[in-house]
Amino acid sequence: MSIIINSVILLAILGFFAGSFLAFAEKKFEVKEDVRVIFAESLLPGINCGACGYPGCSGFAKGFVNGDVKPDGCLPGKRQGVPEKLIKLSKISDDELNKIWEEIGENPDKIKEKF
Incomplete structure (x- = not known):
């Protein structure tokens, strides 16, 4: 025993x-993930079509944040106003984005409500 x-x-x-x-x-x-990439990816349609030349929406979001791609590069998102939202996102400071990120409880689904 x-x-x-x-x-x-x-x-x-x-x-x-x-x-x-x-x-x-x-x-x-x-x-640590870049909050800008999370925000940019949440604003995209999320269909991962690859029409922008990147392997899905996350690749496009990273390219946008790095400055490698223009906001109007997402073809399906043009009808949904994605370029305007991405331009608005690019004008927001990192401190403000972090504040919004904490405010929404780090929930990417609530990002579209803010834009």
């Missing part, structure tokens, strides 16, 4: 240390 108890205790200790290591690694190696 003591073998079973010792085994359970050993597994609990190993589980605790493994969990602690994973929690530490998550914080240490966390990848």
Whole structure:
């Protein structure tokens, strides 16, 4: 009976240390996403057609934020007013965007309501 108890205790200790290591690694190696890319991607139609020359809306959003593509590069988004929204987004400061991001609870679905 003591073998079973010792085994359970050993597994609990190993589980605790493994969990602690994973929690530490998550914080240490966390990848911060650019809020501008999240905002730009949320304003796009999301059909990932590739008509802009990028492999989907996330690629276009990254290209727009980096200045590699013009706001009117999204062909399906032209009818939905995406270029105007992206231009408006590009004029907002990083501090204001971070404030909006916190205000909406870091929920990308609520971004379209702000624009």
